[in-house]
Amino acid sequence: MPREIVTRDGTSFRFREYHLDALGPNEVRVRVQFAAPKHGTELQLITGSSFERKEWHPELRMFLPRPTPAEPQAPAERPERNIGNMIVGVVSEVGSAVTRFRPGERVFGYGPIREVHQAPEDKLRPLGDLSEVDAVCVDPAHVAFVAVRDGNIRIGDSVAVFGLGAIGLMVVQIARAGGARKVFAVDPLPMRRAFAERHGADRALDPNTCDVALEIKRATGNKGVDVSIETSGAGRALHEAIRCLRQCGTVVHVPWGPKDCRDLNLSEEFHHNRPTLVGSQAWSGWENPDRSYPLWDHERAYQTTIELFCAGLITGAGVVTPIVSFEDAPEALVAIRERPETTIKFGVRFGGHD
Structure with a gap:
């Protein structure tokens, strides 16, 4: 039976065998060759998001309190869940009604870190000219692309990017490609700052060694940036993203969080400089249309992101690091959690494929 990587709490990982259902007429089976998780989002899901604490009401588009149980209940043990965000692989089988793919073609799409992936054909895309590392970066790059557009960044603008994970580093590249x-x-991590400086940032700052907002103000003639984009989910980062803005500038907030807002003070620069705070969420599952709909929709933004990779305007090379074998991945995931300075976006390579 094929294996996948699972975790209960994000502190330890193991292999688990799983069963594949019979291939449906519109489904494709893929032998996975390369995969990557999505660190921030998956950590939220593992450690507990708003969906566990409250109920989402889709008509009201509000979180509401969960009903109080009649009897006190002991906290349920978290179930094991698989991890992973995107996969690249080769088609091994297709259903009887599949028309888009044939066995032997290379594809990519959303999926967990497992040896064999199965999905409807419309959930996969041809790999084409994309490299494996670029393919697994399409998701964070798409989030970044929408964030840059949500900030209405135009040629000549100045931009600050807070948080240099995969999304933040894609924001740096896309903002520069868009004319910033x-x-x-x-x-705070040197590896990430170094990548940013090689791929579009004029200056990379460590928030633990300087007042970054003041440094950005000074570097812009005491005015501040036109747009700041916050991707880390930290309260302090969101506060600094507000502080470094030009008067009436725009803050684009991308991540879940912050959960801890002790370092966010809206009675200071936010109150005095009148910034616009924009929530950016690229995933179509939240049923948020693009701000430029109908000129732009989810598919156009996603396809344009792929084209940016193919044109060489943005890259995942150097973002996906380290890359380890599937056999070593559970142990490496633990090590990376303990030493975040060694990674940007974790990649997993599978052996034994043609």
């Missing part, structure tokens, strides 16, 4: 005149990048 100055790009500042902020993150």
Whole structure:
């Protein structure tokens, strides 16, 4: 039986065998060759998101309190869940009604880190000219692309990017490709700052060694940036993203969180400088149309993101690091949690494929 990687709490990982259902007429089976998780989003799902604490009401588009049980209940043990965000592989079998793919073609799409993936054909895309590392970066790049558009970044603008994980580093590249005149990048980890400076940032700042908002103000003639994009989910980062803005500038907030807002003070620069705070969420599952709909929709934004990779305007090379074998992945995931300075986006390579 094929294996997948699972975890209960994000502190330990193991292999688990799983069963594949019979192939449906519109389904495709893929032998996975390369895969990657999505660190921030998956950590939220593992450690507990708003959906566990409250109920989402789709008509009201509000979170509401969950009904109180009649009897006190002991906390349920978290179930094991698989991890992973995107996969690249080769088609091994197709259903009787499949028309888009044939066995032997290479494809990519959303899926967990497992040896064999099965999905409807419309959930997969041909790999084409994309490299494996670019393919697994399409999801964070799409989030970044929408964030840049949500900030209405135009040629000549100055931009600050807070949090240099995969999404933040894609924001740096896309903002520069879109015409930003100055790009500042902020993150405490040296590996991430170094990548940002090689791929579009004019300056990368460590928030643990300086007042980054003041440094950005000074570097922009005491004015501040036109747009700041926050991707880390930290309260302090969101506060600094507000502080470094030009008067009436725009903050684009991308992640879940912050859960802890002790370092966010809306009675200071936010109150005095009148910024616009924009929530950015690229996933079509939240049923949020693109802000430029109908000119832009989810598919156009996603396909344009792929084209940016193919044109060489953005890259995942150097973002996906380290890359380990599937056999070593459970142990490596633990090590990366303990030493975040060694990674940006984790990649897993599978052996034994043609």
